[in-house]
Amino acid sequence: MPRRTKIVATLGPATDDLKMLDEVIAAGVDVVRLNLSHATHEEHAERAERIRNRCRASGRQVGVLVDLQGPKIRIGAFAEGPVVLHEGDHFILDAALPADAGNQERVSVTYKSLPEEVSRGDTLLLDDGQIVLWVDEVIDYEVRCKVTVGGVLSDKKGLNKQGGGLSAPALTDKDKEDIKFAASIEADYLAVSFVRCAEDVNTA
Incomplete structure (x- = not known):
């Protein structure tokens, strides 16, 4: 039976090891995700290049998805711990x-x-x-x-x-710089967090 689902795997320190990366590719990953909430542009660029090199060697085609951090609305800290x-x-x-x-x-x-x-x-x-x-x-x-x-x-x-409705902008200044980075590494997909309307996607 043909597989109709797509497998997305997040790249990080654990997949910097080439053996582990080859195992992820062999397991059937379709898209790798670069989570821009963490790590530097340089680290993500190295991971994108590494996965593409290993895919060429194995004859597989795997997409690269850049996942933007988006606005981070958080609670503060507790005076005496959790x-x-x-x-x-x-x-x-x-x-x-x-x-x-x-x-x-x-x-x-x-x-x-x-x-x-x-x-x-x-x-x-x-x-x-x-x-x-x-x-x-x-x-x-x-x-x-x-x-x-x-x-x-x-x-x-x-x-x-739940259901959205907060007016914090979908794209922060960091996201805009990260979009430029995604273009520089020729990412295949861009994931935008906390989308409120079509205009947020058009802006990205």
Whole structure:
């Protein structure tokens, strides 16, 4: 039966070893991903060249995808280390709190416009969706939430709104420089994070 799915693998330090890279190619990878949230342009350029050289040697054709970091909306830090949130707990995202003053009841956010862009009933995702908050009310700088999926929450985890709707630009200055880099290595694909509308894709 022909395979209709495509396999995407992220390149990183573990695949810098040629033997490991050859094994990834032999396993049937179709596209390799360069995650521009990490490493330097020089390191990514070396990895792109390395995979292309190994593909030529093996007679395989593998695409190179550059994945842009996008805007990073994060919580701040906790004064006394990670906290554990349980289902049913009340927790506040506080846009006026000092960056390192988080505690069991509240934490700061890097996106100071958050209270203006969420409302009761919205769902907020922390740490790539590992922790889920339901917005109960917004008062001044405070987004007061109820925990619907709990877990351990540590410093500077990502924050997003389920379904989108935050007005942070899809492309940061870093992303624009990374797009130029992607063109310089002749990447086959470009992945844009947190797209809000068609114009974000057209701009990229």
